[in-house]
Amino acid sequence: MRRGGHEGNSERLVNRTVERYGVWLRSTVVLLCGALGLVWADEPDVPLASALLAPAVLACGVRLRALRRPLPLALLWALDAAVVLLMGLSQPVLGGEGANAMVEVAVGISVIAFQFEWATRPVAGAALAGAGVAACVLGDVLSSPAHDLDVVPLVRMLIQVGLARAGYLIVRARARSADRSAAVRAALRREADVAAARRATEREYLATLHDTASATLLMVSQGDGRDWSWLPPRARQDLEALSAMPGFETGSVDLAALLSCVPEGEGQARVRLTTHIEGPLAIPSGPGLAIFNGVREAVTNVSRHAGVREAELRAWSEAGNGVVVELSDAGRGFDPDSVPVRRRGISGSIIGRMRAVEGTASITSRPGAGTRVRWRWQDRGRVPQAGDGAGQATEVPGPADRTRAQHTAAVRFIRGQLLYGSQLVALLICLVWQFTISLRRLVTHQDVYHPAWAQTAAFVCLVAVAATGGAHLLRGRRIPPGVRGWCLGAVLAVSAVSAYTLPPNHSTGPADWAFGVVGWHALFLLADLRVRVYAAFLGAHIGINAAAVVWHGAPTAPEAAVLGIATVGSCGLQLAIGALMTHLLRDTAPAAGSAAAREEELRTRERIHEHLQSDHKERYRALTATTVPLLVGLGHGVLSPHDEEVRLRCGVEGARMRRLFAEGDAVADPLLNELRACVEVAEHQGVTVSLAVRGLPGEVPVEIRRELIDPVAVTLGRTRSAARVTVVWTPGAVRVSVVGVDCADDRTEAAAEPSHSPAADPLVSVVRTRRGESVWAEASWSRPAASGVALS
Helix, strand or coil: CCCCCCCCHHHHHHHHHHHHHHHHHHHHHHHHHHHHHHHHCCHHHHHHHHHHHHHHHHHHHHHHHCCCCCCCHHHHHHHHHHHHHHHHCCHHHHCCHHHHHHHHHHHHHHHHHHHHHCCCCHHHHHHHHHHHHHHHHHHHHHHCCCCCCCHHHHHHHHHHHHHHHHHHHHHHHHHHHHHHHHHHHHHHHHHHHHHHHHHHHHHHHHHHHHHHHHHHHHHHHCCCCCCCCCHHHHHHHHHHHHHCCCCCCCCEEEHHHHHCCCCCCCHHHCCEEEEEECCCCEEEHHHHHHHHHHHHHHHHHHHHHHCCCEEEEEEEEECCCEEEEEEEECCCCCCHHHCCCCCHHHHHHHHHHHHHCCCEEEEEECCCCCEEEEEEEECCCEEEECCCCCCCCEEEECHHHHHHHHHHHHHHHHHHHHHHHHHHHHHHHHHHHHHHHHHHHHHHCCCCCCCHHHHHHHHHHHHHHHHHHHHHHHCCCCCCHHHHHHHHHHHHHHHHHHHHCCCCCCCCCCCCCCHHHHHHHHHHHHCCCCHHHHHHHHHHHHHHHHHHHHHHCCCCHHHHHHHHHHHHHHHHHHHHHHHHHHHHHHHHHHHHHHHHHHHHHHHHHHHHHHHHHHHHHHHHHHHCCCHHHHHHHHHCCCCCCCCHHHHHHHHHHHHHHHHHHHCCCCCCCHHHHHHHHHHHHHHHCCCEEEEEEECCCCCCCHHHHHHHHHHHHHHHHCEEEEEEEEEEECCCEEEEEEEEEEECCCCCHHHHCCCCCCCCCCCEEEEEEEECCEEEEEEEEECCHHHCCCCC
């Protein structure tokens, strides 16, 4: 466990993998060596050998069982200690050179495995390694006739323990690095996803506001003498729509059932729908609601603008788990390219909603030829995006593709880090083993080799191989296939030269410096390939040495047994390490990537939920000053649409909403764009408005734009006949003023207060003056000196 923090997914899975690997490796070796020990023991010593080895085998079985059902750590440590103590002290009982070699192999691999089993508790692993080395040395002393102490096995075991611990630390460091990098990238993606979700929810909120409260209030503001029986239920429905928090639709819906509930309107505004729906049409709720709300707005547009009272609604499924919905009418039609950007019915409520759910919406219409609106959504990795006017479509990656791509990239990165760590470990073992144990054997037994220069040349060749591969690795480059092939050929040549220049009966013995180190060089070169490739190389290496032994003369059974034990102790351990590396790269890395993806998905959902709740509360709080009271009053009959003051207040709120909708437009002059949105509302109410702009426009923060335009929106909303709006840009200030002729008295303070900000910016000043029925209002903002605009 990391101090001061939690383990990352890669580190946690690496720890779990090496622990299980260590237990299985040690248990396999102990079981195999224990069985061989009983076979080789003299008949009178079999009961005593069984008494020593049976508890060790039983302890291994319990340790394997503990991988599924954890036991107390103290008990596990005691079982591990019992295994090595009993195995090490069994040498005097088993007797013979083969038994000593077998015990040395079993204990040697056990002390290596302890560094993996107890990787997160290094003190416990070191204590077990010390106990195993001490037991093995003591057993060797007691079993030798002269009770001499051979320090070579002791030193070799200590080197192996140190290399095992260092190897684990290197791999763990790379896993931690992968976790840290993955966490940074995940945090960036999370912030991007949260921002995208907030933008999508904001667009849906604006579309809902446009379709509900804005449309209702503007209809109230634009006329009297009509049937208002539809108004109270609609106002109450608008309140429910505004209080609902968008962005949390889950599950699936039947689109056919939704479309059957599309409102047709009331009274003279009713549109008779002829429906042809091939149901059921089960799709996720997000796209389903987007299509439903878009169809509802399109029906409203038919009622307002088409000049007909009939429309046809069709829906059907298409190949690829897709649905298509089409609404058509035979009305007056229009030119879609001529619709101003400030009109939200098409761009926001229809097209914008579908883009947010990775679908498409297209409008086909021309003057005098009716209108057709088509919605299409497909449940697949790549979905069509709205194309150009010719109806063409392009393919864009969907959320599933992006998720898979991110997961693949994360797995690839984790695998790269673990591969780099594994190669570093193999290179470290190569160099340490070659320049300690192998170099000592080569120097000590120079008089044994025939010829000696061949063994020395083979040693230098291995050094060159390690240097070549290490140079690529330390520079962060992969070993080219051609270089790897030549290096592997050189390693096999070293194996052959060493085997065939050794005298008879010296293979795998003290004079054979190459047999145990060749496999480590090959592991370094083949770490990124599957373990079967490495196993094939080890098979070739063992075959070369076996052929050399036979070439010198067929070994006796005891000699063959010793050779077999040495082969298991060196090549078997190397193959096990290769299998561990393959498991880390092929299994642990994908598992770590999947676990990280699941955790990140939960974090992202929680973060999105938190921000969406906060945003929803803030938006609803902004509406509670004026819009909500108006809708409540209209919905419960407290406010009458026949009252001029109510209609004026509705007009003011409608202008404010239109300005809010214009905030997201990508235009060169946002201030003028938002002013024009307010002017259009006034013109729809019959007010003649002139707009003049002086100076060169500059950048104005959105909060400042709201405070500059709000007095204009209030004055325009209460003007009955004509108004003049002026915008003046100077290097030091921006002034927005309005003069309203025949302006109604402001009988409510709430109507004149901005609904979006609790306090005015200190750099914005607002002045209002009334003379008779004319009102002059001006809002000015003191610009920073660096803005640098000038009068034209």
